[in-house]
Amino acid sequence: MLEGRDIICFCNDWDGDPLSKKHVMLGLARKNRILWVNSIGNRNPRATGRDLRLVVKKAREFAAGCRRVAENIYVFSPLVIPLHGNALARRFNRWFLAATLRRVCRQLAFRDVITWTFFPTSGDVVGELGERLVVYHCVDEYSEFTGTDKVAVAGMEQRLLAKADLVIASSQLLYERKRRDNAPTFLVTHGVDVEHFRRACSPHTVVPPELAALPRPLIGFFGLIADWVDLELVRFLAVSRPQWSFALIGRTQTDVGRLQGLPNVHLLGRKDYQLLPAYCKGFDVAILPFVINDLTNAANPLKLREYVAAGLPVVASAIPEVEKLDGLVSIGRTPAGFLAEIEAVLRSGTAGPRLERSRAVDGESWTSKIDHLSELVTSVEHPQRAMEATVR
Secondary structure, eight states: OOOSOEEEEEOSOTTSOOOHHHHHHHHHTTTSEEEEEOOOOSBOOOSSHHHHHHHHHHHHHHHHOOEEEETTEEEEOOOOOOOTTOHHHHHHHHHHHHHHHHHHHHHHTOOSOEEEESOGGGTTTTTSSOOSEEEEEEOSOGGGSTTBOHHHHHHHHHHHHHHOSEEEESSHHHHHHHTTTOSSEEEOOOOBOHHHHGGGGOTTOOOOHHHHTSOSSEEEEESOBOTTBOHHHHHHHHHHOTTSEEEEESOBOSOOGGGTTOTTEEEEEOOOGGGHHHHHHTOSEEEEOBOOSHHHHTOOOHHHHHHHHTTOOEEEEOOHHHHTTBTTBEEESSHHHHHHHHHHHHHHTOOSOOHHHHGGGTTOBHHHHHHHHHHHHHHHHHHHHHHHHHHO
8 A cells, every 4th residue: 555645636525425536535544645625626607506605615615724634634625716618717727726735735744746636627737736646536527517618628638638647447438538548547446335334234223213214115325416317217216106115315416306296205315424324224225327328328336336335236227337237236228127127126035235245345345446546556656766766
């Protein structure tokens, strides 16, 4: 594992849900120092109450400066103009962001930093921070998110790929797309916090009352409810089987009007990560109902492995990374097929968390993934050290 390094990480906001990015950095922070740079934006802002509140929040966090949030992890919220298609805004962002980050690095006494970025919108500032190494860890096709300036974000990603010393892709499709631009590109799929989610299989874990009170069978989902979640499919399932309960857990970021008025659909809101195993214990079947498009085809949803680690039977839409798990995950290729796969699980008598299912992901812990990532970084560093030794 990497040890004694100073890492600048361009990421989502620290106080968001623990995505793969946070799991990677928490693992690396055991033996390295991390400057976590809160989101510099991906989509264009809109004149909505939500975006205005976000602007105020960002301004307050910037004014608060750098703060320590965990052992070896420091969080800084930069100020940027999220108009990535505007050349003047990008020039200002590059200058201002580089200047503020160099100042924070001096305050923290960071030396010979590694920039480890998950966001293509960092493409302009990366390389301006005195890095010894640049790692681009690509976990989504960011130009395909709703509200982005696709041309501008794709252009920034091209510049980032040209600067990167190492590129990590979390799905096969991302690997195939990004390796065309940068030779040292590797496929590293997500890990999973096996022991955490395996608590769903424990007899000591108590199902939350709001879930325990619902009629069975209970079909469950957790995660961000955004426009890549196929709510038409959820509606079809709920209308087709009104005697079933459907529980959707997570923050809502899209119009859920098509689900309103359905008495067997329960939008339970965001739950703390620590509580998710208890909610999983209440599921009979977990679902991953995704719209099929360029964004989801490139995705490797973390919740897939979290569902399995919880011992749950899973029915998912037919995106490529799900296809690779065929046999471990049931695939619904049409709405009727999706419904049939859920019914097959229920008829089999294997619904709910099962320890034997959870064991299928024993070899995919975050510790093993971080060890692999560390080996890749070291392999890229060694030629550089060899060359420096030759020059001296």
